[in-house]
Amino acid sequence: MKTILTALVATTALTGAAFAESHTDTITVGITQNNVGVDSYQTTYEQAFIEAAEGMDNVEAVVLDAGGDVARQIAQMQDLIQQQVDVIVIWPTNGQAVVPAVRAASQANIPVVVTNSNIAEEGFDFIASFSxxxxxxxxxxxxxxxxxxxxxxxxxxxxxxxxxxxISGQPGYTTAIERQEGFEDRLAEACPGVEILETQPGDWNREKSQRVMENFLVKYDQIDGVYSGDDNMGVGALNAAKAADRVGEMALIGATNFAVGYEAMAAGEYYGSIYQSPVDDAQNALKTAIAVVNGEEVPFLNYFETPKITRDNMDEFSKPVF
Known part of the structure; x- marks a missing residue:
């Protein structure tokens, strides 16, 4: 297996029915990622994707990173289309903005698998699957x-x-939108007596989230809980609460359990999170892409399991490597 790492990035779409007949023995998978350097989850995902591809004799991977730049991702997608890769896996920088690029891939008869964070619904007709x-x-x-x-x-x-x-994720980013929507809707149903005072984006960044939390702590005398869209931001909030000596007064909840969140949970400083493996994420995306190329049926929404994790059950889960 050959892996090509480059500074470019791309995306694409369409199902792989008739397409399955046209590819050669070697399947070329182009993957365009959101922003590998922004957090350890994305770094681990990339490593796992490369390792999984290297374990397949007939797979060549073109591994790209948009660096969080939508324009760069669209340009890189165009490059992958020109390379005529067999399938494109895209981790969108912005679920709405990449739809035209996905449509272009579809028109070029290149199937696209969206990974980790879905695109806007109007792009669904142009993708083979979400993994x-x-x-x-x-x-x-x-x-x-x-x-x-x-x-x-x-x-x-x-x-x-x-x-x-x-503390929400990156504005316009589908994962951030969906996690916020799921949290707010379910909170209103599950415990309507809990009020959300304010929501501010942390952009998946620990340092920015710490600053956001510092502002919350100045603004509000009483904060009983903090929900962060992932543990990287959650630990930023925890650091701010520690500095203000207010940790004991609030419950900190995250999503996508990071190693730092796992450690804070063990220390009793962090209540709970959602266990999500970047290795499972990457492997599932690659398997889905290969299945599409081979003309196999795959679920349109191909989810993998992400259970709740708290101090009470954390011994059932391995400490995250990211």
């Missing part, structure tokens, strides 16, 4: 954890009350 977590369900599960955390001893979680703040 990744159910982000709406992750947000909903995090809301249930928040209800549990804010309930008094012996109290039904549905009767929990409190005031919380939310």
């Amino acid at each position: 990744g977590p159910n982000n709406v369900q992750q947000g909903a599960s995090s809301a249930e954890l928040m209800c549990e955390a804010l309930a008094d001893d012996g109290q039904d979680p549905s009767e929990a009350t409190g005031q919380i703040v939310q």
Whole structure:
């Protein structure tokens, strides 16, 4: 297997029915990622994708990174289309903005698998499958954890009350939108007595999230809980709470359990999160892409499992490597 790492990036779409007859014995998979350097989840995902591809004799991988730049991702997608790769895996920088590029791939008869964070619904006709977590369900599960955390001893979680703040992911990014939507909708159902005081984006960045939380702590005298769209941001919030000596007064909930979140959970500083493996994420995306090229039927929404994790059950899960 040959892996090509380059500074370019791309995306594409269409199912692989008639296409399955046209590829050669070697399958060339082009993957365009969102922003490998922004956090350890994406770094681990890339490594796992490369390792999985290297384990297949008939797969050549062109591994690209958009660096969080939509224009760069669109340009790189055009490059992959020109290379006539057999299938494109795209981790969108912006689910709405990449739809025209996905449509262009579809028109070039190159199937596209969207990974990790889905594109906007109007692009669904141009993709073969989405491979990744159910982000709406992750947000909903995090809301249930928040209800549990804010309930008094012996109290039904549905009767929990409190005031919380939310640190969301990158604006316009489908994962951020879906996790926020899932969290807010389920929170209103599961424990309507819990109020969201304010939501601000942390852009998946720990340092920015720490600054956001510092502002929350200045603005609000009472904060009973913090929901962050991933543990990288959640630990930024935790660091701010530590610096202000206010950790004990609030429950911190995240999604996508990072190693730092796992450690904070073990220390009793972080209530819970959602366990999501970047290795499973990457492997599932590659398997889905290969199946599409081979003309196999795959689910349109090909989710992998992401269970709740708290201090009570964390021994059942391996510490994340990212």
